[in-house]
Amino acid sequence: MKLQKRSKGGERHIPVDIIGNYLIRLQNLVNHCGEYLSEKPFRTRGKTPKDIQKKCRLLMKGAKISSFDQSLILEDDQTVLYGDTLGIESIKLSSDLLNSVGIEDPDEFSKEFHKRIDISRYRNRLTKDLNSLIPGRGEGVNLIIQTRGVEEITLGYEKKTMVKEILKRTKNEDIELVGVLSQMRVTQGPKKIELTSPEGKIKIKYSRDWKDDLIEHLKKGKPIQITGTATLKEDDTIEVLEKIKDIREANTIKRHRIVSEEFDMKLKNPLFLTLDYHEDQWIMTNDKLSIHSQHKDYQNCLKEAEDEFAFIFNEYINTPDNELTKDALQLKRYLQTMIPES
Numbered sequence: 001m002k003l004q005k006r007s008k009g010g011e012r013h014i015p016v017d018i019i020g021n022y023l024i025r026l027q028n029l030v031n032h033c034g035e036y037l038s039e040k041p042f043r044t045r046g047k048t049p050k051d052i053q054k055k056c057r058l059l060m061k062g063a064k065i066s067s068f069d070q071s072l073i074l075e076d077d078q079t080v081l082y083g084d085t086l087g088i089e090s091i092k093l094s095s096d097l098l099n100s101v102g103i104e105d106p107d108e109f110s111k112e113f114h115k116r117i118d119i120s121r122y123r124n125r126l127t128k129d130l131n132s133l134i135p136g137r138g139e140g141v142n143l144i145i146q147t148r149g150v151e152e153i154t155l156g157y158e159k160k161t162m163v164k165e166i167l168k169r170t171k172n173e174d175i176e177l178v179g180v181l182s183q184m185r186v187t188q189g190p191k192k193i194e195l196t197s198p199e200g201k202i203k204i205k206y207s208r209d210w211k212d213d214l215i216e217h218l219k220k221g222k223p224i225q226i227t228g229t230a231t232l233k234e235d236d237t238i239e240v241l242e243k244i245k246d247i248r249e250a251n252t253i254k255r256h257r258i259v260s261e262e263f264d265m266k267l268k269n270p271l272f273l274t275l276d277y278h279e280d281q282w283i284m285t286n287d288k289l290s291i292h293s294q295h296k297d298y299q300n301c302l303k304e305a306e307d308e309f310a311f312i313f314n315e316y317i318n319t320p321d322n323e324l325t326k327d328a329l330q331l332k333r334y335l336q337t338m339i340p341e342s
Contacts, residue, residue: 002144014141022133022143023058029097029129030056032122034090038259041178041298042121044199044237049303051261055087086257086264098145098153101130106165113166120173124232127170131163175230175238177202178250180277181218193218195226195241196277198298204228204241213247223275225250251275253284255306263310268340273305288334313338 031048034056040049047053084092096116103109117123134155135141143155179197193214195202204226206214217224227246230238255271258264273291276283282301284293291308295301316324316332324332 018139018141022135023060025129025132026094026145027056027058029094029126029133030058030087030090032125032129033093033097034086036117036119036122036126037089037093038086038257039255041198041302042119042125042236043299044235049299051259051303052086054261055085055259055264056090086259095145095153097126097130098133098155101134101155101159101163102153104162106162109162110166110169120170120175121232121236123173124167124170125236127163127167131160131167134160134163136160174227174245175232175241177226177228177238177241178223178275179226180221180223181214184214184218192240198282199237202238202241204244206244210244210247217247217249221277223250223277224248253302255309258306258309258313260303260307260310263314265313265338266340267338269338271309271338289331 031053034052035043035048038052040052043049048056093116097113100109100112100116103112113123113127117126133143135143135157137157139157144152145155146152177195177197177199179195179202181193182196182201183194184192190205191207191211192203192205195204225246225248226241226244228241228244230241232238251274253273253275255267255273257266258271271286271289273284273286276285281294281296282298284301284305285291286305286309289309289312291305291312293301293305293308295304313335316328316335319328319332321329321332
């Protein structure tokens with residue numbers, strides 16, 4: 001990463017706080033790419049989960065004095081059984097997104113972004129990260145970033161207009177929410193129902209067309225996925241889903257990558273978890289692997305389920321066949337089908 005003064009003459013020193021700000025912003029981009037790639041539910045509060053932070057944290061290596069020229073490496077000496085680590089994949093995705101800023105046409109940029117990031121709220125968050133990395137006119141610097149095998153990317157203030165245009169679009173895209181309907185309010189104004197989601201309570205406006213479906217799902221008390229339109233606030237939270245476009249049951253979670261503190265694997269065949277909600281608790285299970293996780297917080301429930309999978313996987317895969325019972329050997333063979341081809 002390089003920060004260079006735009007002025008040709010005069011003072012060429014760059015304030016330390018500006019350098020620090022850009023390092024933090026670059027780290028945020030890599031962390032958020034890691035959250036997206038590990039299929040973590042979209043987070044509106046708190047910091048990036050610690051297991052993702054550990055795998056994506058950048059360290060400075062060999063700073064150069066001229067302007068500011070800094071090599072960055074991953075902190076975690078990561079290994080995975082197969083394929084790239086989450087940290088390396090996050091850096092690759094960050095690099096691809098930064099490269100896409102070079103596309104001049106907003107429509108082409110938007111198309112490229114949709115190809116790489118298929119969840120609207122992550123598109124919004126990552127576009128904000130890109131915007132934060134483009135220096136403002138008043139800062140008088142250009143940010144130059146290069147990853148291995150890729151040409152240098154120069155981010156100057158002239159790129160801000162296009163990225164801000166994309167940010168306007170991503171703020172108003174369709175939103176997908178998972179949750180359980182908890183309360184229907186009949187008032188004189190717009191009809192609303194409440195959704196208990198991993199993000200907390202969210203109000204949903206509904207028309208007469210959706211009333212019967214909503215009442216049916218309210219009676220069942222099971223998790224659903226609602227797609228609709230909403231305006232995101234500056235902190236990425238949603239107060240109200242303004243219009244419903246689709247409702248479907250959400251009784252299964254598919255996990256293509258499992259990340260825990262000492263485990264990182266992209267699965268060839270996904271892990272399926274049954275999702276339920278009972279007495280204010282999220283419940284995730286996989287009967288075949290005897291996984292059972294239960295927690296009031298959705299993120300913690302998912303983390304416990306993934307930690308259980310990592311423990312079971314390591315126990316069976318690392319045990320010689322002749323030490324396993326017939327049933328245990330069948331389970332080991334099942335787990336082996338999840339291992340990607342090298």
